[in-house]
Amino acid sequence: EAGVTQSPTHLIKTRGQQATLRCSPISGHTSVYWYQQALGLGLQFLLWYDEGEERNRGNFPPRFSGRQFPNYSSELNVNALELEDSALYLCASTILRVRGEQFFGPGTRLTVL
């Protein structure tokens, strides 16, 4: 069974540009979470999607947005990039109503120059 996949692995952008990150959950998982992890820090919750709907978002500005597609894959968009957006962005999937364990992808390393 394939795990959570994310693309691209690395992304380099300049300040003010927009970035799009993609995530494919484990087959059968309907819920996707996005986290930001700045270098040397913990995981900060960004967004939660379930069954195509945004269910919750963390304390991040509106320029962080996303969506979940009918096949449960998800996209994270970051507009008007700032230097402090440089981080590892992690996606996790879960079958929401069963136990609740989250399974993470390898992450996308976003660097803003």
Add this chain to the structure above:
Amino acid sequence: GQQLNQSPQSMFIQEGEDVSMNCTSSSIFNTWLWYKQDPGEGPVLLIALYKAGELTSNGRLTAQFGITRKDSFLNISASIPSDVGIYFCAGPPTGNQFYFGTGTSLTVIP
């Protein structure tokens, strides 16, 4: 918001030693999860706990769900170099919002 405090923040141990770390919450949890993260990679689920007082093992790892439901402990026996990484606790307090601990960085000296 919800706070999960892990201690210690970092540990430097000799290979072969046992390791203990813990996580405390300001709220009652009905699930405790422990993850390990290698540098530049996504966290990997190690152990999941679902019942107060539950003690669960995964190889050399043992985790316990505290009876107050506000804490959890992770022990690693006979540490080896590949145990190096950051260990996170996590768990939903109520509903489906997940929170992660601040992390314990483990360094194993050969």
